[in-house]
Amino acid sequence: MPGYEMVVGLEVHVQLATKTKLFCACPTDGSAAPPNSRICPLCTGQPGTLPVLNRSAVELAFQTALALNCQIAPVSVFARKSYFYPDLPKAYQISQYERPFATDGWLELPAGEAPGKRIRIRRIHLEEDAGKLLHAAGSRELDCSWIDFNRGGVPLVEIVSEADLRSPEETASYLKTLKEIVQYIGASRCDMEKGEMRCDANISLRPAGSTVLGTRAEIKNLNSLRAVKDALAHEFQRQKQILDSGARVAQETRLWDPDRTATAAMRSKEEAEDYRYFPDPDLPPLAAGAAWVNELKAKLPELPAARRARLRKDFGLGATDAEVLTSQRALADYFEAAARGRRPPAAKTAANLIATELLARLNAESLAADCARINPAELGALADLVADGALSSRGAKTAFAAMWEGGGAAAEVVAALGLAQVSDDGQLRAWVAAALAANPQALADLKAGRSQALGALVGAAMKLSRGKANPELLNCIIRESARA
Ligand SMILES: [Zn+2]
Known part of the structure; x- marks a missing residue:
């Protein structure tokens, strides 16, 4: 990729493997259940309900952060992220903003692409998932969208890396390593096909050797390692053409379309202030005592x-x-x-x-x-x-x-099955003697130093043994006979 360097940071959402949702007792197995069968007044945003934090979600989140070498904040704060969309009945998502529960971690890339390179993790925060919109296009009666709230309120961690990744392969290696670690500690199954691990990438280009960051685009809907690699390679070419023509890359959110293998503009990127974050008055700050954190760390496999x-x-x-x-x-x-x-x-x-x-x-x-x-x-x-x-x-x-x-x-x-290999010396020598007697020309060739003949003789002896002779020992005995 001459001329430009790719700069990538990832935001990875991971669904935590809890039995129940983040703030209510509804089961989290809703993806396999009938729509809206795993809901209650709280996770459908009814007035008068109050959230109660799920302890095991916090424990899995902390263990994820510890496995990724993060610092656990002694106190973190849940915040309301306001946006109006049908999949979010409260009109805000409970997340963490100014004070996430973990910061300053890292992950080391294994053998392969950039082995041993450390990718820094800026922050990890806990949040609830939104519901799912089902678009039924077609007949006039069904020309509407449906909402399934089973997924609403399911616990997620969002793992945000620094922009330390420099190629599609490096990015895929990071994601694969992250997935392995999270699965190892049992924090999530990370089944990307089921949406248990979802990935957005921020990508910008800059002239090779420059340390200034270019304008970035955020690519959404990267739901497999293949999609991550393909989308980044495609986006590199798109931004390169824009920069080569002297124009500027727009800061925007783009959607990866795996069927068209292209990204398309989705919306201009929101700024944080658009979400009007503020601390959730219904939830006390989350205190992480050192003893509790140490106990969780000791339990890591x-x-x-x-x-x-x-x-x-x-x-x-x-x-x-x-x-x-x-x-x-x-x-x-x-x-x-x-x-x-x-x-x-x-x-x-x-x-x-x-x-x-x-x-x-x-x-x-x-x-x-x-x-x-x-x-x-x-x-x-x-x-x-x-x-x-x-x-x-x-x-x-x-x-x-x-x-x-x-x-x-x-x-x-x-x-x-009669598979045992024969290594008995006497038996092997008998097969070799018969093979040599039947192939005098090959034996003469071998004696004359034409080593190709060895293969033919081993093959002949092997055939006599009906495939059961130990081939290495046959080899030795035949070479020894040729020297005699
Ligand atoms: Zn519920």
Whole structure:
């Protein structure tokens, strides 16, 4: 991208995994329920109702902030953000403005794009979600919009980064890392398709080398990693053309349209004063005592980056395997249960079977790792057979498939399918002798130093063994015979 540098900051809304809403006792499972079946007088803005703060929402919000290295404010304040729109029956949203509950955090990008780069987190605040508008276009009778308030009042945290991101790939890496951390601590499922994690990006361009920020556009509706990357790449080109023509970029909110792969102007950007923020008189300031915060911090599980480093150290895994295995907490748990107490070669084989065979089947059946149809101890036993030379890696895949479909212990399945690899020296030498006798020309070639002949001889001996010979040992014996 010659000439201009992209400057991006993200605002990510995450739905907290509480049972009930932020200020009332309505359940939060409304996305799967009939419209307006998860509502009460409070979350539909009836007069005379008073909000009561959900303690577990606050705890999940604090843990999110602690996992992102933020400072928790000893006192934060709920504010009313006023705007008039049908999805918001009170005509204000309860949010936090001047005094959010967390500030000054950071997140480190993992291997891949800009590894080790710290992206600063400016603030995190708690707020309630709005309802959902359903637009029924078509017949005259249905030519209206409907409102479903099930989502209204569901707890969200908004995580605001500094404008530290410099490319679509870096931004996607930030979002993926953020999602992993939030899922690890159980604060949210972060299912982007279900709207449990929503992302807006502020993007501006400036001449490469400049430190002055350009005018930014806010892009809304970025609901997948793909959308984030595509929208930023597109918006870069749009702003570049404007700047190249000598015109100015307008400060506005734009909507990403994944079908047209383009952004379109939505509205000119509101200023904060348009929202007439003021402290909510119905809610006391939120006090975060040091003891409570420390207790929540102590309850945090090992985070993905630390776990990645530990798995590499403890089990000798490569960077890629460690990355894949720690991408979900349940998958990392599965690996540790499979590999614990086994020798490094078996642990590596287990890592490989999990990252390829197991993950492919979990994805195909939309299962979490803790619902895998092979228990981790049996997968570990299978890896042991490979590490001992009793099973080839191809045989391990066949056994894995059979265990996934029909269950059973690794050793029994391998025996029942006749997959055991033969490493017995006498038996291997008999196959080699027969193969050499049947292929005198190949043997002569090998003796003459033409090493291509080795493959043909190993193949011939393997065929005689009906695929059961240990190929590495066959290789050794044939080379030894050629030297004799
Ligand atoms: Zn309610």
